[in-house]
Amino acid sequence: MAKKRKVGNLLALAVLSHLTERPMHPYELGRTLQDRGDSRSIKFNHGSLYMVVQQLAKAGFIAEQETSRDGQRPERTVYALTDAGRTELREWLRELVETPEHEYPQFVSALSLIGALPPGEVVELLGRRLSHLAEQRAGIQAEIDKTLAQGVPELFIVEERFRVTLLDAESSFVERFVKSITEPEGDWVKVWDAFHSRQPSSGEPLS
Amino acid sequence: MAKKRKVGNLLALAVLSHLTERPMHPYELGRTLQDRGDSRSIKFNHGSLYMVVQQLAKAGFIAEQETSRDGQRPERTVYALTDAGRTELREWLRELVETPEHEYPQFVSALSLIGALPPGEVVELLGRRLSHLAEQRAGIQAEIDKTLAQGVPELFIVEERFRVTLLDAESSFVERFVKSITEPEGDWVKVWDAFHSRQPSSGEPLS
DNA sequence: GGGGTCATGTAATAGGTTACATGATTCT
């Protein structure tokens, strides 16, 4: 259901959140988002930021506070959070935390069409995926360690912990899946394989 | 890195996949996608389908085969897969299976800003989330059982099994997180709470 | 002092979603 918000891009949520600290101009916001590592959890790109800021302003969640100019640099418009913005931030976050939305992770999509590849190849590809997953996991763990070493409290790395959980779950799923193909119970793998053997590399989808 | 595909929408992948069975016109494709339950794993909506079909045609992955007319209904253009399309299907799928992409699940984003809500409220919201997750899990499981009862082999429900895995992982993460707030080690929760107590309901973000 | 890259923003393009349109079929 998920109430239709005036501004839907999650980048906007990050903007609202950071503006509770102090008024800022868009570029500064972008810089802050990058520095705090928010861009690993919320898709960020330069262009979208300006768009989102405009949308938030039009919706009344933030307001132009001053337009200063520093030397000959382009004008920087500083925005501040409004009361409506503060409310929106809290309501939106509440909804996100309380209500899981149906999403479409790429691997789910891929699995739903996996029959289009022959089982032997799938096993091989999944093996490579497992390495990639392990790499990612190690990378995140390193990030976590580094951050904690700087004295940052757990609260600020919860999302990275969650990512690790997700990666672990995916890895063990993939392992189980591989095993179910290489040591099959029943004959479904045979059927799957036969399908591709007959039509060497243009098998019809099994889905 | 993920090579830039001429058509990026995953709906296009499903289209290619279904066209390996036989040529179809767009509406039929949509119908089939819905019937086979693909729309639970790949975002589908009517408008996007026509867009994607056009894109695929322009890219040479599918080709207009005939334009039949049935009574006074609008013309139906039937599309068939080309060799390039068959290749694209396989390569794309391979890439998706082999290489995990960085994604932005909403809950990850929410967690990254969770400090903007006070811990007491977060605990409450997470409790509700757990119920929702359990509901979803039950729903998927019911789907799985129903499908299996119809004699469909495991291969075609792998993606639903994976979803269940993901839901379980998320649930247990949330449980652990709740526990870490209600039975905290160290004083980070106190700090978090104090933050919101001082500024009754307009706390600055802790991130 | 010329070449890169930082700071800052606007504009053009492409992608996707919603809304609209209309004949055909089915239901009551």
Added chain:
DNA sequence: AGAATCATGTAACCTATTACATGACCCC
């Protein structure tokens, strides 16, 4: 026969991503 729903597609709109622009600062 009128209402609802199916079948089928087009068009308008909104969002997001890329590309473009330009002065300032820094490096060698």
